[in-house]
Amino acid sequence: MSIRIFITGGTFDKEYNELNGSLYFKDTHLSDLLEMGRNRVSVEIRTLMMVDSLEMSDEDRDLIVHQCRNCEEDKIVITHGTDTMEITAQILGKENINKTIILTGAMIPIKFGSSDGLFNLGSALAFAQALPKGVYVAMNGRCFNWNNVRKNKLTGVFEELQ
Amino acid sequence: MSIRIFITGGTFDKEYNELNGSLYFKDTHLSDLLEMGRNRVSVEIRTLMMVDSLEMSDEDRDLIVHQCRNCEEDKIVITHGTDTMEITAQILGKENINKTIILTGAMIPIKFGSSDGLFNLGSALAFAQALPKGVYVAMNGRCFNWNNVRKNKLTGVFEELQ
Amino acid sequence: MSIRIFITGGTFDKEYNELNGSLYFKDTHLSDLLEMGRNRVSVEIRTLMMVDSLEMSDEDRDLIVHQCRNCEEDKIVITHGTDTMEITAQILGKENINKTIILTGAMIPIKFGSSDGLFNLGSALAFAQALPKGVYVAMNGRCFNWNNVRKNKLTGVFEELQ
Amino acid sequence: MSIRIFITGGTFDKEYNELNGSLYFKDTHLSDLLEMGRNRVSVEIRTLMMVDSLEMSDEDRDLIVHQCRNCEEDKIVITHGTDTMEITAQILGKENINKTIILTGAMIPIKFGSSDGLFNLGSALAFAQALPKGVYVAMNGRCFNWNNVRKNKLTGVFEELQ
Numbered sequence: 001m002s003i004r005i006f007i008t009g010g011t012f013d014k015e016y017n018e019l020n021g022s023l024y025f026k027d028t029h030l031s032d033l034l035e036m037g038r039n040r041v042s043v044e045i046r047t048l049m050m051v052d053s054l055e056m057s058d059e060d061r062d063l064i065v066h067q068c069r070n071c072e073e074d075k076i077v078i079t080h081g082t083d084t085m086e087i088t089a090q091i092l093g094k095e096n097i098n099k100t101i102i103l104t105g106a107m108i109p110i111k112f113g114s115s116d117g118l119f120n121l122g123s124a125l126a127f128a129q130a131l132p133k134g135v136y137v138a139m140n141g142r143c144f145n146w147n148n149v150r151k152n153k154l155t156g157v158f159e160e161l162q
Numbered sequence: 163m164s165i166r167i168f169i170t171g172g173t174f175d176k177e178y179n180e181l182n183g184s185l186y187f188k189d190t191h192l193s194d195l196l197e198m199g200r201n202r203v204s205v206e207i208r209t210l211m212m213v214d215s216l217e218m219s220d221e222d223r224d225l226i227v228h229q230c231r232n233c234e235e236d237k238i239v240i241t242h243g244t245d246t247m248e249i250t251a252q253i254l255g256k257e258n259i260n261k262t263i264i265l266t267g268a269m270i271p272i273k274f275g276s277s278d279g280l281f282n283l284g285s286a287l288a289f290a291q292a293l294p295k296g297v298y299v300a301m302n303g304r305c306f307n308w309n310n311v312r313k314n315k316l317t318g319v320f321e322e323l324q
Numbered sequence: 325m326s327i328r329i330f331i332t333g334g335t336f337d338k339e340y341n342e343l344n345g346s347l348y349f350k351d352t353h354l355s356d357l358l359e360m361g362r363n364r365v366s367v368e369i370r371t372l373m374m375v376d377s378l379e380m381s382d383e384d385r386d387l388i389v390h391q392c393r394n395c396e397e398d399k400i401v402i403t404h405g406t407d408t409m410e411i412t413a414q415i416l417g418k419e420n421i422n423k424t425i426i427l428t429g430a431m432i433p434i435k436f437g438s439s440d441g442l443f444n445l446g447s448a449l450a451f452a453q454a455l456p457k458g459v460y461v462a463m464n465g466r467c468f469n470w471n472n473v474r475k476n477k478l479t480g481v482f483e484e485l486q
Numbered sequence: 487m488s489i490r491i492f493i494t495g496g497t498f499d500k501e502y503n504e505l506n507g508s509l510y511f512k513d514t515h516l517s518d519l520l521e522m523g524r525n526r527v528s529v530e531i532r533t534l535m536m537v538d539s540l541e542m543s544d545e546d547r548d549l550i551v552h553q554c555r556n557c558e559e560d561k562i563v564i565t566h567g568t569d570t571m572e573i574t575a576q577i578l579g580k581e582n583i584n585k586t587i588i589l590t591g592a593m594i595p596i597k598f599g600s601s602d603g604l605f606n607l608g609s610a611l612a613f614a615q616a617l618p619k620g621v622y623v624a625m626n627g628r629c630f631n632w633n634n635v636r637k638n639k640l641t642g643v644f645e646e647l648q
Contacts, residue, residue: 011345018431019480021335021347021376037281038269040302040319052345107200107342112436119199122284125303130292140202141287156343157202173507180593181642183497183538185507214507269504274598318505361605362593364626364643431524443523446608449627454616464526465611481526 002042003128004073005030008064009050010081012117014109025050029110030079033121041125044073053081053088053105061091068092074099075128077121081105082158085137086150093135093146102128104138107156164204165290166235167192170226171212172243174279176271187212191272192241195283203287206235215243215250215267223253230254236261237290239283243267244320247299248312255297255308264290266300269318326366327452328397329354332388333374334405336441338433349374353434354403357445365449368397377405377412377429385415392416398423399452401445405429406482409461410474417459417470426452428462431480488528489614490559491516494550495536496567498603500595511536515596516565519607527611530559539567539574539591547577554578560585561614563607567591568644571623572636579621579632588614590624593642 007013007028014023028047048067049060068076080088082105089103104124106117124138135146139158148160169175169190176185190209210229211222230238242250244267251265266286268279286300297308301320310322331337331352338347352371372391373384392400404412406429413427428448430441448462459470463482472484493499493514500509514533534553535546554562566574568591575589590610592603610624621632625644634646 011342014345016432016436018335019477021338023345023347033281034303036278038278038302038319039281041304108340112340116198116200118280119195119201119284122281122286122303123288124284126285126288126300126305127292129305130289138288140200141196141284142203143288143291153343157200173504176507178594178598180497181639183500183509185509270502274502315505357605358627360602362602362626362643363605365628440522440524442604443519443525443608446605446627447612448608450609450612450624450629451616453629454613462612464524465520465608466527467612467615481524 001075002044002073003075003077003125004071005043005045006064006067006076006078007045007047007050008053008056008060008078008080010053010079010105011109012079012081012106013050015111023109028079030121033110033118037118037122039125041129043125051081053084056081056084056088061088064088065092065095065097068099068101069095069097074133076101077124077128078103079105079121082107082139082151082156085139089135089137089146089149097135098133100128100131100133101135102131102138102143103136163237164206164235165237165239165287166233167205167207168226168229168238168240169207169209169212170215170218170222170240170242172215172241172267173271174241174243174268175212177273178271185271190241192283195272195280199280199284201287203291205287213243215246218243218246218250223250226250227254227257227259230261230263231257231259236295238263239286239290240265241267241283244269244301244313244318247301251297251299251308251311259297260295262290262293262295263297264293264300264305265298325399326368326397327399327401327449328395329367329369330388330391330400330402331369331371331374332377332380332384332402332404334377334403334429335433336403336405336430337374339435347433352403354445357434357442361442361446363449365453367449375405377408380405380408380412385412388412389416389419389421392423392425393419393421398457400425401448401452402427403429403445406431406463406475406480409463413459413461413470413473421459422457424452424455424457425459426455426462426467427460487561488530488559489561489563489611490557491529491531492550492553492562492564493531493533493536494539494542494546494564494566496539496565496591497595498565498567498592499536501597509595514565516607519596519604523604523608525611527615529611537567539570542567542570542574547574550574551578551581551583554585554587555581555583560619562587563610563614564589565591565607568593568625568637568642571625575621575623575632575635583621584619586614586617586619587621588617588624588629589622
């Protein structure tokens with residue numbers, strides 16, 4: 001069966017607006033990334049929202065939970081802003097959805113060349129295929145349980161709680 | 163414990179010689195890739211050889227087997243040319259080494275911009291952490307058992323034998 | 325004799341801060357660009373400031389005029405933010421400095437992959453070598469006199485005044 | 487009036503064949519480069535051939551001369567392999583065509599990321615606009631007369647004859 005990919009925005013998909021010098025969301029680059037990686041894992045992609053994760057609302061997270069619970073696939077990858085990835089992971093984790101759910105993201109926008117997004121996407125798809133049911137965060141090549149992960153705001157690196 | 167990474171060459175590490183227009187090996191780009199991916203998995207890297215996998219000899223493969231058996235880590239990623247990756251996988255598979263060994267590679271050199279190498283590396287490191295003991299090929303986002311994989315020479319895509 | 329390159333900041337040298345998602349200035353990328361272009365024109369590089377051109381003050385522009393007048397080279401390239409490039413060009417143009425002065429910049433930061441900066445730099449260095457004394461803006465492959473150029477804010481393209 | 491761009495192949499347009507690991511020509515990347523550079527100089531592009539310049543024949547060069555002489559534009563840029571660029575420049579130079587003709591090329595294929603092609607193209611278009619009638623080679627940010635240029639085979643750098 002396919003892996004479901006839900007897109008929510010985050011640094012992953014930010015672009016540079018050359019008319020005013022700001023960063024913004026236009027379209028997701030996920031298909032480009034999968035093509036670049038010569039991916040042949042069957043995937044179903046759906047964009048749920050396109051937001052900076054600092055602006056993700058309770059309602060947004062309800063939608064993510066709803067979609068994870070109700071999609072027909074039992075392996076799910078969610079691209080997500082890194083700033084509040086741990087919060088969405090906790091909410092999903094407490095829902096006890098009987099699926100393998102991997103949240104991942106990027107520190108550098110894909111469009112800015114040397115992005116970690118391609119590496120993280122390869123890693124997230126692999127963890128989705130290989131890990132048992134549960135909710136995980138895949139960042140920095142590692143995989144964390146939803147109840148034992150945070151982003152270190154000083155270093156930008158994901159780590160266990162203690 | 164760390165993951166051991168063995169480098170053997172392959173398209174992954176090919177460079178363009180601008181003086182004569184040929185492709186050649188200079189140094190491995192693996193550290194650059196790991197940095198680009200913001201990798202924080204502890205790894206030990208060792209270059210075993212730097213060859214086109216079409217020119218890999220029996221002796222070269224003996225060396226790879228020997229190193230896999232004798233290194234202290236029990237999770238191993240091997241970067242390898244794609245043309246004979248399945249052969250090295252079969253030789254390693256029949257050795258019954260009690261470790262998780264993942265062979266991976268790239269269709270496009272890392273130095274040529276839109277490489278699949280970063281995606282495959284993320285995927286290989288994830289499979290190495292999540293899969294049970296065995297020998298696997300990680301390409302195209304997928305993971306194959308050593309005894310059920312081949313590279314389709316017409317499409318360049320890895321697939322099961324039947 | 326060498327060409328003098330003065331760096332003042334602008335989009336050209338903006339970088340992405342992966343800890344807070346903002347754009348900022350760290351170092352100039354001009355030497356990287358010149359190396360990438362295999363440049364062999366003798367150049368002397370000096371950073372005068374590192375500012376967004378919307379924040380360039382009268383005092384900043386006095387400094388640029390002073391440096392252009394007093395440096396020993398008579399061919400000068402200035403990297404500059406595009407938003408007020410025409411203003412600095414006008415101020416320099418009215419000074420009647422007996423040198424060939426070319427202002428150039430970029431719409432996309434060099435660090436964001438598909439930048440126009442490398443193209444513009446090649447063009448600016450060529451115009452500096454080939455054009456008579458005067459003050460010019462080199463953008464979009466074209467070269468404009470200081471008193472007949474503006475950036476079209478809607479399209480981001482440089483054009484003549486009428 | 488427009489600048490005429492003639493494409494003849496060379497490193498500029500080489501691509502990597504991921505099925506057999508060889509370098510080959512498919513299509514020209516010139517339009518991509520012009521777009522990347524936000525070029526607004528009016529250009530007319532025509533591909534005359536797509537060859538490695540080591541394999542350029544007398545007949546090929548006759549065609550280039552013929553096209554330069556007969557096109558309606560009087561400013562011409564020719565993209566050309568670097569290995570025999572000086573030979574084509576000499577042949578064109580001796581023809582006394584009353585136009586500004588600039589030959590340029592690249593040491594690294596455009597598709598391989600850090601190419602000098604974008605820099606050289608910006609430079610060639612600028613020299614074509616600014617220089618008097620004549621035949622020139624634009625490489626390494628510099629511009630050489632057709633009768634005083636060679637590629638140093640050891641360093642890959644273009645230089646005067648003495």
